[in-house]
Amino acid sequence: MIGARALRLEDPVLLRGAGRYAADTYHAGELHMRVVRSPVAHGRVRAVDVADALRLDGVVAAWTYDDVADLPAIGFRLTPREELLPYRQPVLARGVVRYVGEPVAVVFATSAYLAEDAAERVVVEIDQLPAHIDPDADPVAWVDAEQATWAAGLGTPLPEQDSEATRFVTEYGDVEAAFATGAGRIIELDAVIGRHTGVPMECRGLVAHYVEADQELVIDGAAKVPFWNRDAIADVTGLAPSQVVVRETHVGGGFGPRGELYPEDVLVALAAMRLRAPVKWIEDRQEHLLATNHSRGQHHRLRALVEEDGFIRALDATFTLDQGAYVRTHGATVGSLTSSMLPGPYVIPNFRVEAHVRLTHKTPHGTYRSPGRYEGTFARERLVDKIAAELGLGREQVRRRNFIAVEDMPYERPIQAMGTSMVHDSGDYRLLLDKMSEGYDFPGIRAEVAARRAAGEAVGFGFGYFVEKSGIGPVEGARISVDTRGRVSVTCGASSVGQGVDTVLAQVAAETLGIPHDEIRVVRGRTDRFGYGRGAFATRLSVMAGSAVANAAAALRDKAVRVAAHELKVSVEELELADGAVRLVADPGRGLSLAEIARLLEPVCAVEIKEDPGLDADGWFRSDHMTYPYGLHAAVVRLDRGTGQTVVERYLVGYDVGRALNPTLVEGQIAGGVAQGLGGALYEEFLYADDGTPLCTTFMDYLIPTAHEVPPIEILITEDAPSPINPLGVKGAGEGGVTAVAAAIASAVDDALQRPGAITSVPIRPQAVHDLAARATGSRATG
Amino acid sequence: MSQTVPVRLYVNGDRHDIDIEPRRTLADALRDDCGLTGTHLGCEHGVCGACTILVDGKPVRACLMFAVQAEGTSIRTVEGLAPDDQQLHPVQRAFWEKHGLQCGFCTPGFLMLVAGQLEEKPETDEEEMRDVLSSNLCRCTGYQNILKASMAAAEEMSG
Ligand code: FES
Ligand code: FES
Numbered sequence: 001m002i003g004a005r006a007l008r009l010e011d012p013v014l015l016r017g018a019g020r021y022a023a024d025t026y027h028a029g030e031l032h033m034r035v036v037r038s039p040v041a042h043g044r045v046r047a048v049d050v051a052d053a054l055r056l057d058g059v060v061a062a063w064t065y066d067d068v069a070d071l072p073a074i075g076f077r078l079t080p081r082e083e084l085l086p087y088r089q090p091v092l093a094r095g096v097v098r099y100v101g102e103p104v105a106v107v108f109a110t111s112a113y114l115a116e117d118a119a120e121r122v123v124v125e126i127d128q129l130p131a132h133i134d135p136d137a138d139p140v141a142w143v144d145a146e147q148a149t150w151a152a153g154l155g156t157p158l159p160e161q162d163s164e165a166t167r168f169v170t171e172y173g174d175v176e177a178a179f180a181t182g183a184g185r186i187i188e189l190d191a192v193i194g195r196h197t198g199v200p201m202e203c204r205g206l207v208a209h210y211v212e213a214d215q216e217l218v219i220d221g222a223a224k225v226p227f228w229n230r231d232a233i234a235d236v237t238g239l240a241p242s243q244v245v246v247r248e249t250h251v252g253g254g255f256g257p258r259g260e261l262y263p264e265d266v267l268v269a270l271a272a273m274r275l276r277a278p279v280k281w282i283e284d285r286q287e288h289l290l291a292t293n294h295s296r297g298q299h300h301r302l303r304a305l306v307e308e309d310g311f312i313r314a315l316d317a318t319f320t321l322d323q324g325a326y327v328r329t330h331g332a333t334v335g336s337l338t339s340s341m342l343p344g345p346y347v348i349p350n351f352r353v354e355a356h357v358r359l360t361h362k363t364p365h366g367t368y369r370s371p372g373r374y375e376g377t378f379a380r381e382r383l384v385d386k387i388a389a390e391l392g393l394g395r396e397q398v399r400r401r402n403f404i405a406v407e408d409m410p411y412e413r414p415i416q417a418m419g420t421s422m423v424h425d426s427g428d429y430r431l432l433l434d435k436m437s438e439g440y441d442f443p444g445i446r447a448e449v450a451a452r453r454a455a456g457e458a459v460g461f462g463f464g465y466f467v468e469k470s471g472i473g474p475v476e477g478a479r480i481s482v483d484t485r486g487r488v489s490v491t492c493g494a495s496s497v498g499q500g501v502d503t504v505l506a507q508v509a510a511e512t513l514g515i516p517h518d519e520i521r522v523v524r525g526r527t528d529r530f531g532y533g534r535g536a537f538a539t540r541l542s543v544m545a546g547s548a549v550a551n552a553a554a555a556l557r558d559k560a561v562r563v564a565a566h567e568l569k570v571s572v573e574e575l576e577l578a579d580g581a582v583r584l585v586a587d588p589g590r591g592l593s594l595a596e597i598a599r600l601l602e603p604v605c606a607v608e609i610k611e612d613p614g615l616d617a618d619g620w621f622r623s624d625h626m627t628y629p630y631g632l633h634a635a636v637v638r639l640d641r642g643t644g645q646t647v648v649e650r651y652l653v654g655y656d657v658g659r660a661l662n663p664t665l666v667e668g669q670i671a672g673g674v675a676q677g678l679g680g681a682l683y684e685e686f687l688y689a690d691d692g693t694p695l696c697t698t699f700m701d702y703l704i705p706t707a708h709e710v711p712p713i714e715i716l717i718t719e720d721a722p723s724p725i726n727p728l729g730v731k732g733a734g735e736g737g738v739t740a741v742a743a744a745i746a747s748a749v750d751d752a753l754q755r756p757g758a759i760t761s762v763p764i765r766p767q768a769v770h771d772l773a774a775r776a777t778g779s780r781a782t783g
Numbered sequence: 784m785s786q787t788v789p790v791r792l793y794v795n796g797d798r799h800d801i802d803i804e805p806r807r808t809l810a811d812a813l814r815d816d817c818g819l820t821g822t823h824l825g826c827e828h829g830v831c832g833a834c835t836i837l838v839d840g841k842p843v844r845a846c847l848m849f850a851v852q853a854e855g856t857s858i859r860t861v862e863g864l865a866p867d868d869q870q871l872h873p874v875q876r877a878f879w880e881k882h883g884l885q886c887g888f889c890t891p892g893f894l895m896l897v898a899g900q901l902e903e904k905p906e907t908d909e910e911e912m913r914d915v916l917s918s919n920l921c922r923c924t925g926y927q928n929i930l931k932a933s934m935a936a937a938e939e940m941s942g
Contacts, residue, residue, distance in 0.1 A: 007879060012868040014887030015875040017821015017861030021888060024820040112811075113804065201825045201833060201888045201922045252823070252888030253922050285826040498886025498923060664882050671925035672885060699830035699920070707916040707926040737925075 001510040002728070005664040006517050008503045010496075019250040022205030022221030027278035030207070031060055033268060034115035035281075036105040036122045037290065038097035041133070041361040041692020043126035045095055048105050053118040058110040061275055062122065065092045065104075068270070071236060073151045074261060077228055079331035079418070081168075086148035086161045087359060089326035091263040094147065097126060098325035099363050100694050101290030103263050108271055108279065131692030132163060135322040135358040136299055139164040142359050163359040165327055170339035172414040173350030178314035184305045187387050191379035192761035193742065194685035195297035195322060198368045198676075199704060200497075202252020203283040204292060206265055208272035217244045219269060222525075223251040224259025224495050225535035230527045232261050233269045248525030254497025255676070256367040257293040259535075260329045264291075289697050293330075293366030294686055297322035298338065300379035305350075306387050310398035314350035317342060317379070321357045324364040332357060333418070334365070337372030337469075340417035344380050344467045345429045345630055346402035351415075361692040369676060370735040373468060374742060378762065381464040381743035389756030395747070396433065396442075399465055403429040410724070417626060418472050424628045426721035427656065433465070436632050436654040439716055445650075449636060449751070458641055458773060459649070460754075462747025463634035464740035470732025471543030471723070473623035477532055478548040480509055480556045481616035484602065486580065486595030488513060489521040490552070493533020494545040496525060499734060500665045501541055505549050507661055508728070512553035513594070515580040540732060542661055544621055547726045552619025559617055563600055564592045566609055627723040629731035631655035633674075633740035637748040644770030646682055646749060652714045658722040658731040666733040671713045673737020679705050680738075681745040681762045713737075790850055794819060795863030805851050809843075810834045812850035813860060821861035821891045825920065832919030835892035835899075836860050842899040861891035864898060874898045874936040883932035885923035892919050897933045905941035909934055 013019055036048075050062035073088035093104045105122050109115040132140050142163040143151065149158045179186070206221040217239055222229055226246040234241040251258065264281055271279040283291070298321050305314040321335045335355040342353055368374075384402070388395045404411045404424060411424040436442070442461075449459045478492035490509050494501055502522035510517040523529050524545075534540070557577045564582035565572045568590070575582050575591075583591030592600075598615040600606075606613040636650040653670050660666045683703040687695040696702040722729030746759040749769065758772050787802040794817055801816040808827075813819045813836070825833035827846045834845040837859040864872040874897050877883065884890040893916070900907055900915050907915070912933050921929060 008882070010887070011879045011884060012871070014884060014890055015861075015871060015879060015894070016865055016868070017819070017891045019887055020820075021823065023814070023824070026815075113806065199922060201831060201886070201920060202823070203825070250888075251886060252825075253886045255922070285828065285831075498888070500885065668882050668885060668924060668928065671927055672923045673925075675925035676922070698828055699826050700828070704920055704922065706918075706920060707913050707930060710926050712927055713925060 001507045001517055002661055004507065004662065006503060006507055006662055008500050009506055009518055009522065010500060010502050021202055021250045021252050022207065023282045025207040025220040025249065027207070027209055030278040030280050031108045031110060031275060032112040032115040033271060033279055033281040034107050034119040035103045035264060035287070036107065036119045036124065038093060038100055038102040038104050038126065040097060040126055040128050041100050041131040043097050043128040045093055045097060045104065046125040046127055049123040050105060050107070052123065053107050053121040056114065056118050056121065058114045059118045060108045060110070062107040062118065063105060065094055068092050071266065072153050074263060074328060075232060076331040077225065077329040079333040079336050081166055081332045083166050084327045084331055085152035085154065086143055086158055087165045087327040088151045089263060089328060089364065091266050099361055100692060101287070101363060102325065106267050108275060112282070131361040133360050133362060133688050133690070133692050135320045135360050139358065165323060165357045165359055166332060167354065167356050169352065169354050170415050171352035175314045175316050175350045175352040178350040179305055179316070184307045184313055187304045187306055187383065187390055189302045189383045189386055190760050191300045191302065191382050193296045193298045193375045193378055194763050195294050196680045196684035196686060197293060197295040198255030198257045200253025200255055200258050203285055203288040204258060204262070204264065205282040206268045207278065207280045208268045209278040210272050210276060215243060217269065217272060219244065219246045220249050222246045222248050222259065223497055224254050226495060226525055226527055227493060227533045228535060229261050229265065236266050237269055237273050245528045248495055251497045255369045256295065256371060258497065260293065260366060285699065286697050289702055290363060290694060293328060294324060294363045295365055295368030295371065296375060296680060297365060298375045302379055302383045304383055304387065306391070308391065310387055310391055310393045310401045312346060312348050312402055315343065315348050317353040319355060321355065322362065322365060323357050323359050324362040325359060326364045328364045328366050330366040334367055334371045337417065338376045340415050340422055341373050341467065341469065342376040342380055343413065344377060345404060345465055347404055362688060369673060370468070370739045373466060373739045374677065374680065377464060377466045377740050378742040378746065381740065382746060382760065385747050385750065386757045396437070399433065400430060417469060420625050423625055424467065425625065425723050425725050427628065427630050428720050429630060431720055432630065432632055432654050432656055432718060435718060436634065436652065436716060440652050440714065445636060458639035458752045459636065460748045460750065460752025461634065461636050462744055462751050463632060464743025464747060465632050466740045467628050467630045468736045468739055469626045469628050470540060471623060471627045471726065472540045473544065475620060475622045476534060476544035476548045477618060477620045478545060478552045479530065479616055479618045480552045481614065482594045482598045484595060484598045486593055486598065487521065488515065488519065489523055490549055491523045491530050492545055492548065493530045494524045494541050495533065495535050499669060504542055504661045504665065505545060508546050508549045509553045512550065512557055513580060514578045542730050542732050543627060543726050544623065546661060546728055546730060547621035548619045550619065550727050551621055552617050555617035555619055556615070560594060560597045560615060563597050563609065563611060567592060567600060621726065623725060625725055627658065627725055627731045629655065629657050629736055631736045631740065633744040635744045635748040637745065637752055639749065639752045639769055639773055641773040644766030644773065646764055646769055648678065648711045648745065650714065651711050653737065654716040654718065655733070655736045656718045656721050657733045659719050659729040660717050661730060663717055666717055667715045669733045670715050670737035673735065674713050674741055675705050675710045677738040677741025678710060681742040682764055683709070685763050788851065790854055792817065792850065792853055792858060794858045795860060803850055805849065807850050808846055809848040809850045809853050810845035813845060819860050819862050823888055823891055825888065830920070832896065833889050833892040835895045835919060837895055837899045840899065840903065842896050861894055864894060872898060873939045874901065877932040877936040881928050881932035881935055883924065883928045889919060889921040893921065893929055897936060901937055901940045905937060907937055912937065
């Protein structure tokens with residue numbers, strides 16, 4: 001069952017339109033919340049007047065900052081560096097607005113239409129201040145002492161803070177000494193990633209309902225991290241965590257931004273308590289593009305010391321991260337991951353990177369699929385291409401020269417990644433490059449694009465290599481139970497953002513229990529069904545929840561065999577679990593079905609045989625380290641010299657996931673990731689006017705790829721380096737589709753232009769290609 | 784704006800008599816007033832196609848139409864494609880078999896788009912199908928499997 005291309009359990013419901021997404025929860029007497037948002041990027045709030053809104057029939061309440069002044073700022077879930085605390089976001093703007101879209105007030109009304117009418121009647125007077133939108137400019141004063149002290153919430157006064165929220169160095173070896181030797185060549189590079197983000201097709205939404213009879217606050221529409229959000233909401237509402245039930249419904253895509261705790265989530269929960277009515281909030285697309293986390297937006301400067309054979313002796317890097325107006329739940333996660341993952345698959349004996357996280361008057365920033373790696377891979381792989389060009393070496397050759405060798409695995413890089421020490425657990429980086437090069441005939445592709453170029457076309461071939469990370473711990477659990485009819489369910493704290501978690505977990509359980517995966521029911525994402533769950537982020541669920549389910553299944557098998565042995569009066573060694581029954585190995589006709597065993601474990605009988613009642617078992621999996629999948633992306637592009645358009649003709653991905661639990665779903669993750677990566681490489685960017693006005697607030701100006709822009713994705717999944725640190729050998733597949741897209745496309749565009757190093761920023765706009773193509777000359781071989 | 788008008792909608796063969804404000808979109812009326820939440824809203828400005836339904840057999844963006852404009856028409860939504868899990872419409876089955884969905888949010892819109900296209904023109908070729916599909920957005924799949932599923936359905940429906 002593990003490794004089978006099993007059909008998804010999730011699909012029949014979704015295909016019939018019977019799913020329940022956030023907006024699909026209805027309650028009698030529900031109120032609808034609408035947020036009034038700042039129309040300016042920076043300004044002092046002089047007055048917020050809700051009187052006119054309250055006069056509308058059906059408007060129940062309207063709140064401004066004064067109504068929520070007792071709430072703390074939104075806390076950090078990950079990478080909570082203390083120096084970031086003064087930059088946390090209040091639930092409603094606190095005297096000053098810092099980005100267009102910042103919540104200033106909320107109204108509650110009996111219908112969504114009415115709530116919108118009411119929101120338009122809220123009068124917000126703001127004295128506009130100059131906007132600071134360039135993170136590369138010198139830091140400016142950002143929050144005054146009073147705001148800093150309040151936002152940090154440490155109980156000790158803080159001074160005014162400037163717009164550089166943090167600056168931190170990650171390093172090993174001795175970069176200065178290496179450069180000081182004067183040996184080798186210095187190669188420098190600038191690489192810029194535009195600001196873009198996940199943009200799931202479902203906007204955010206939440207429905208909260210205090211059920212008086214049960215004394216419980218029930219929240220539907222959560223995603224990604226329901227347990228963490230439950231605890232945060234318990235804090236804000238003063239309820240015990242056990243009185244707050246957070247339920248994930250179907251989730252229309254996650255990708256990083258969806259599911260974090262935002263100001264709106266706090267407001268919905270609080271309103272359900274204060275107004276004692278169900279409260280529903282559904283974000284619209286314009287709000288989503290203004291208010292939900294943006295991501296990327298980094299400028300890297302790399303300086304490498306390189307030997308004549310292409311070996312990178314030292315890398316000295318710095319980057320600025322455009323954090324937007326506040327530091328949200330992710331804390332310093334993206335900057336920290338950019339830093340630790342920057343060396344990628346290469347040895348680089350001396351390494352130093354300095355991160356600058358800087359505030360600007362834009363939508364706050366957080367993680368987006370492959371955070372820090374999409375950015376860092378672009379910068380690093382651009383650099384490696386440039387090294388090849390400057391030294392006159394092949395692009396593959398330079399990579400081979402620098403790879404960590406398979407003999408050196410597991411390979412410890414003496415730095416931290418997401419708070420764990422960084423150990424590449426397994427990997428054969430050369431082998432994957434060989435397999436891709438042979439399997440897809442890279443030499444043939446090169447010859448073909450060179451021939452087409454000679455015939456006058458602007459075509460190119462490029463690639464990028466990367467290391468991903470997945471399976472962050474610390475722990476995940478699962479329970480498998482069999483009822484007296486023999487129906488099996490897996491209950492766990494995992495979350496799903498639409499990636500097929502249920503199917504994969506069912507496959508893992510089915511493997512041990514020997515029953516078809518579609519006879520297993522998976523219950524998850526609900527804080528009232530399982531006690532613990534860290535969430536669906538950082539590509540951790542196949543590894544963590546998958547391993548927990550494998551452990552639970554093994555424990556359940558042991559219990560079933562034990563009980564059957566007692567009943568059949570044989571030893572456990574004489575029995576095996578197969579096809580949903582425990583049978584005698586020597587006489588498979590004799591045995592007990594799981595249903596029969598479950599009946600033997602009904603409480604009265606169970607006590608007699610000294611077993612805990614019920615045929616169920618828990619499994620836990622704990623991990624202190626992450627596991628590191630790796631891959632290669634390659635692209636063939638054609639440039640239209642007239643329009644500057646970049647057409648992606650072929651896109652190839654090789655990815656080693658250790659073990660593919662369901663290859664179809666792994667390929668699906670990769671293909672979807674590539675499409676998002678192409679968006680960031682060619683189309684998607686949040687642009688701002690000088691005064692901080694966002695220019696991309698609809699799908700007319702924020703362009704996500706359609707079926708026309710995404711070519712067929714050719715995928716080679718390999719299992720050459722199973723992870724030694726989990727029982728399944730699996731490494732997560734969720735992010736590797738996106739990681740190297742900008743790198744590979746830029747490399748191919750350079751090649752098409754025959755101008756190594758021409759592309760230093762993404763998205764690659766037609767105007768830039770047009771201008772570069774006009775200057776490009778002649779044709780050379782593809783290196 | 785709270786004046787309501789009576790509207791009669793025929794959806795998947797059922798009659799719905801509802802009282803709504805004239806400004807209410809067809810998508811909201813289907814979801815909130817008829818209880819048919821399979822029609823999803825991804826942008827409410829006519830770009831994403833998540834709200835695609837069939838009105839008199841033609842794919843329509845339900846977010847761009849007022850419910851009052853739909854009076855007298857015959858509406859089909861995703862709920863009308865199949866009576867149960869066992870009898871899926873060929874397009875639904877193909878999406879399942881070809882892994883044409885992940886989160887499933889865009890899926891009802893794509894299903895209606897493709898069902899509408901194939902019921903009108905079962906012999907749609909791949910190039911035309913790609914054109915048709917490019918009118919809707921999906922953020923999860925990268926479209927390839929949606930295209931494969933649509934062509935598999937085309938084969939079945941024309942064969
Ligand atoms: S919701 Fe109608 S087109 Fe997007
Ligand atoms: S399957 Fe998620 S948007 Fe298409």
